[in-house]
Amino acid sequence: MKTPIYLDNHATTPLDPRVLEAMLPYLTEKFGNAASRNHSFGWEAEKAVEEARNKVASLIGGAPKEIVFTSGATESDNLAIKGVAEMYAERGNHIITEVTEHKAVLDTCKKLEKHGYRVTYLPVKRDGLIDLDQLRDAITDKTILISIMHANNEIGVIQPVGEIGRIAHERGVLFHCDAVQGVGKVPLNVEADHLDLVSISAHKIYGPKGVGALWVRRKNPRVQLTAQMDGGGHERGMRSGTLNVPGIVGLGEACAICQREMAAESARLLGLREKLRRRLEAELDEVYVNGSMEHRLPNSLNMSFAYVEGESLLMGMNDIAVSSGSACTSASLEPSYVLKALGVSDDLAHTSIRFGLGRFNTEEEIDYVAGRVIEVVKKLRELSPLYEMAKEGVDLKKAQWVAK
Amino acid sequence: MAYSNKVLDHFNNPRNVGSLDKRDPNVGTGMVGAPECGDVMKLQVKVNGEGVIEDAKFKTFGCGSAIASSSLATEWLKGKTLDEAMTIKNTDIVNELSLPPVKIHCSVLAEDAIRAAIADYRRKQGARQEPVGTVQP
Numbered sequence: 247m248k249t250p251i252y253l254d255n256h257a258t259t260p261l262d263p264r265v266l267e268a269m270l271p272y273l274t275e276k277f278g279n280a281a282s283r284n285h286s287f288g289w290e291a292e293k294a295v296e297e298a299r300n301k302v303a304s305l306i307g308g309a310p311k312e313i314v315f316t317s318g319a320t321e322s323d324n325l326a327i328k329g330v331a332e333m334y335a336e337r338g339n340h341i342i343t344e345v346t347e348h349k350a351v352l353d354t355c356k357k358l359e360k361h362g363y364r365v366t367y368l369p370v371k372r373d374g375l376i377d378l379d380q381l382r383d384a385i386t387d388k389t390i391l392i393s394i395m396h397a398n399n400e401i402g403v404i405q406p407v408g409e410i411g412r413i414a415h416e417r418g419v420l421f422h423c424d425a426v427q428g429v430g431k432v433p434l435n436v437e438a439d440h441l442d443l444v445s446i447s448a449h450k451i452y453g454p455k456g457v458g459a460l461w462v463r464r465k466n467p468r469v470q471l472t473a474q475m476d477g478g479g480h481e482r483g484m485r486s487g488t489l490n491v492p493g494i495v496g497l498g499e500a501c502a503i504c505q506r507e508m509a510a511e512s513a514r515l516l517g518l519r520e521k522l523r524r525r526l527e528a529e530l531d532e533v534y535v536n537g538s539m540e541h542r543l544p545n546s547l548n549m550s551f552a553y554v555e556g557e558s559l560l561m562g563m564n565d566i567a568v569s570s571g572s573a574c575t576s577a578s579l580e581p582s583y584v585l586k587a588l589g590v591s592d593d594l595a596h597t598s599i600r601f602g603l604g605r606f607n608t609e610e611e612i613d614y615v616a617g618r619v620i621e622v623v624k625k626l627r628e629l630s631p632l633y634e635m636a637k638e639g640v641d642l643k644k645a646q647w648v649a650k
Numbered sequence: 651m652a653y654s655n656k657v658l659d660h661f662n663n664p665r666n667v668g669s670l671d672k673r674d675p676n677v678g679t680g681m682v683g684a685p686e687c688g689d690v691m692k693l694q695v696k697v698n699g700e701g702v703i704e705d706a707k708f709k710t711f712g713c714g715s716a717i718a719s720s721s722l723a724t725e726w727l728k729g730k731t732l733d734e735a736m737t738i739k740n741t742d743i744v745n746e747l748s749l750p751p752v753k754i755h756c757s758v759l760a761e762d763a764i765r766a767a768i769a770d771y772r773r774k775q776g777a778r779q780e781p782v783g784t785v786q787p
Contacts, residue, residue, distance in 0.1 A: 555688055557713040561653070561661060572688060572713075581688070593685035629667055629717060631692035631709040632685055647684035648766070 249565040251611045255450075255545060255604030256399050256427060257569060261496075262452035262605065268499040269454065272492035280489045281480060291491045298498025302459050305501040306425070306444060307435040314460045314481045315494050319426045322445035322460035323350040323393075325485065326422045329471030330391045330443070331358050334420075338388035342419075344368040344376050344395070344405075345587040351393055351424055364388070370587050373538035374403035382413055391420050397428035400571065400584040400600060401537035402546025404428060411440025420469060426450050426458075430504030431512060431543055436461060442469050446501075448493065452605055453500030457493030460485075515603045516544035518612045522601065523547055525616040530623055532636075536571075536585055536598060545603040548585075550594040551619075553633035554626040559599060562622035566615055571598035593642070653714055654748035660718035665725050668707040670694040675778055678771025680763045688712060689756065691720050693763035695727055695735070697771055703727050703735060708763075715753040719743050719760035732768055 252260065272294060280295045282288025299310040316322045331341065343355055345367045355365045366384045368376045376394065385392075392414045397404045407423055414421035422443040425434055429444070430451040436444060444461040448454055462484065463469045477486030504511075526533055532552040548571070551559060556572030571582030572595070581595035590598070599619075603612070627633040632642060653661070669692075672679045677696050683689040689712035696705040706724035710717045722743055727735050743749070743757035 553711060555712050555716075558661070558717060561714040591686065592688075596685070596688040629664060629709055630711045631681065631690055632711045634669065634692075634709060642685060647690070648682045648762075 247608070247610050247614065250567050251565065251607075251615060252567045253601050253603060253607065253611075253615060254567045254569055255602035255607075256402070256600060257602070258449045258455065259452045259604050260606060261454060262500065262503060264503060265453050265496045265499045269492045269496040272495050276491075278491070280491055281478065291489075294495050295489055295491060298494045298501075301498040301502040301505075302446065303461070305430060305505045306441075306446075306461060307437055308444075308461050309464060311482075312461050312464050314462055314484045315489055315497075316458045316460055316485055317456055317490070318449070318458040319348075319424065319445045319447035320350040321485075322447075322458050323348070323422075323424055324354050325460055325471060325474050326443040326445060326462075327351065327354045327391065327393055328358065328474055329484070330420055330422070330469070331363055332472035333470045334390040338386075338390040340364045340366070340386055340388040341391045341393065342366045342368060342381065342384050342389060343393045344370060346370050346374065346398055346400075346584045347393070347395055348399055348424055348426070351395070355393070368394075372589050373541070374398060374401050374536075374584075374588050375405060375538060375541060376410075378406065378409055378413065381410065385413075385417050385419060389417070389419050391422060393422040393424070395427075396423050396425040396434060397432070397543050397546075398537070398584065399427050400582060401548045401588070402427070402543040402602075403537040404432065404541045404543060406541070407434070407441070408439040411442075414442075415440050420467075427546075428543060430501065430508060431545060433508070436463070442467070446497075448497035448500055451500045451504050454493050454496040457490050457497050459497065511605060512544040515605075515607075518607065518609060519545060519547055519601075519603055521609070522603075522612050522616050523549075526619060529620045533623075534594065536588060536590055547601040547603075548598060549601070550590065550598045551623050552594060552597055553630045553636060554597050554623050556597055556599060558626055559597075559619075559622060562626060563615075563618045566618060568602075569600045571600065572596045656722075656747050657715055657718040657749070660721040660747070661714040664708075664717060664721040666705075666707050666721065666728075667709065669709065670696055670705065670707050675774050676771075678767040678769070678774065680766025680768075680770060682762045682766055683712070683759055685711065689716050689759055691716065691759050691763040693720060693723060693760075693767045695767045695771060697732065701731050703730050703732070712756065712759075713753070715747070715749055716756040716759060718747055719749075719756045720763060722746060723760045723764055727764065732771070735764060735768060738764055 278287030278291035280291040447458040536548040556570030585595040706727040708720040740757035740761040
C-alpha cells in the first residue's frame with residue numbers, strides 16, 4: 247500500500263489508464279481538427295468525436311446529437327442557465343434553484359439577478375433534500391427554468407431528480423440538472439428522469455480535466471439556447487471553438503467504462519464506504535453523518551467529529567487526502583455553506599470531513615484510513631478543551647464564550 | 651497550505667498539554683474563542699510565592715496553527731514573572747512560528763489567552779487579600 251492515500255474523489259479523480267490509452271493517439275499522430283472537412287486528418291478526428299458523442303449520450307439515455315461538448319461542467323452550467331435565460335427571456339424571467347448547488351450554478355444565477363432575472367433559492371431539509379411541495383409552490387407563470395443538481399459535491403446527497411423533472415414538465419418549465427457527481431456512479435436517464443439539460447464533467451469520472459458536456463433535449467420539448475461564446479458555430483451553433491479531440495475521446499471512453507462497470511463498482515464502493523462508516527461510529531463517540539444516508543452516492547461520506555477542528559484533523563492525518571468543511575481550510579473563514587444549509591451548527595461544521603471513495607481505492611486503504619482517523623481524533627480530543635468540558639457535563643451551547 | 655516546521659513540530663509534539671486545578675487559588679485560567687468560530691483555547695498558569703509562573707498548561711480546539719500558538723505560549727510562560735508574561739505579543743508568536751497572514755488570528759487568540767489567565771489569577775489573589783466585611787477600627 248502506497249501513501250498518501252487519495253480519498254478526495256469528489257474533487258477530482260485519477261485518469262483511468264484505459265482512458266489515457268484511448269486518448270494517446272489523438273495527442274500524437276491523430277492530431278486533426280474535427281472541423282476540417284476536406285482531408286483524412288479531419289475525418290479521423292471527426293469520427294473519434296462522433297464515437298465519443300455516442301458513448302456520452304448512451305450513458306444517460308440521450309441521443310448523440312443532443313450532446314454539446316464544453317470545457318467542463320462550469321461551462322456547461324453557465325451555458326445551460328444563461329443560454330436558457332436569454333433564449334426564453336420573452337416567456338419569463340424567473341429561475342428556481344437550491345441553496346446547496348455548486349458555485350457554478352449559484353454564481354451564474356446571481357449574475358442573472360443583476361440583469362433583471364428573479365431567482366428563488368430553495369432551502370433544503372435537514373437531510374439535504376429539497377421539499378417538493380416548496381418547489382411546486384415556487385413555480386409561477388414567469389418561471390422558465392429549474393436548476394437542481396443530481397448529487398451534491400460536499401455531502402453526496404442525491405436529489406429526487408425524476409420527481410423534480412415530472413413537476414417541471416407538468417408546469418411547462420425546463421429542468422437543468424448539474425449531474426457532475428452522480429453521473430456514472432448511479433443511474434440517470436434523461437427520459438425516465440424528465441431532464442432537459444444535463445451538465446457532465448470528465449475529470450469526476452476518471453477522465454481528463456478540461457472537458458465536459460451539456461446534454462440538450464432536442465424534442466418534447468426542443469430546448470434552444472443562446473450561445474455564450476461566438477465563433478465558428480461548432481456544436482450546432484451552441485458552443486463555438488475547435489473541439490478538444492483528445493479530451494472528448496477521453497470523456498467518451500470514461501463514460502463507456504462507467505456504463506459497463508457502474509453496477510459492480512457502486513456495489514464495491516458502497517461496501518467499503520459502509521465498512522469505514524461503521525468502524526468510525528463503533529470506535530468513536532459523538533460522530534455524526536451529514537446528510538441523508540438513504541439518498542446518497544455509494545462512494546460518499548461526510549462526517550462531523552465533534553470537538554475536533556477539521557483542519558487540525560487533516561493535518562494530523564497528512565498521509566490521507568480528504569477535504570474538510572472547516573472554515574480554516576478556505577480563505578473565506580466561513581464554514582461550508584452546504585452544511586449550514588442543512589442546519590448543521592457552525593461548531594459541528596468546523597469538525598466535518600468529506601471522504602470520497604473512488605475506483606482505485608482498495609479495502610486495505612480503507613482499513614488504514616479508518617484506523618488513522620480514529621487515532622488522530624482521539625489524540626486531538628485529548629487536546630480539546632471542548633471535549634473535556636463535554637465530558638464534565640458542561641452544556642457547550644449555554645457556555646459563555648469570549649469570541650473576538 | 652504549507653506549514654512551517656515549527657508549527658508542525660508543536661502540532662505533532664505539543665508541549666504542556668493538560669489541565670491544572672482551576673479551583674486552586676494559585677492557578678489562573680484563561681478560556682478564549684468560541685466553538686462556532688472554530689477556535690477555543692484554554693490556557694492555565696500556576697504561580698508560585700515569588701510571582702513566577704512555575705507551570706503552564708493548555709488545551710486547544712482549533713487548526714494546527716492555533717494548537718502550535720498555544721503550545722509555544724505555554725513554553726514561553728514557564729519561568730516568567732507575571733509582568734514579563736504580559737509583554738508577550740502576538741507578533742512574537744507570528745515571527746517564531748512563521749504564521750501566514752490568514753493564521754494571525756491564532757496568535758492573537760494565544761495572546762488573549764495569556765492575558766485572560768493572568769487576569770484570572772490576579773482576580774483570585776485580589777479577592778483573597780481583601781477579606782470581605784472588614785470591620786473599621
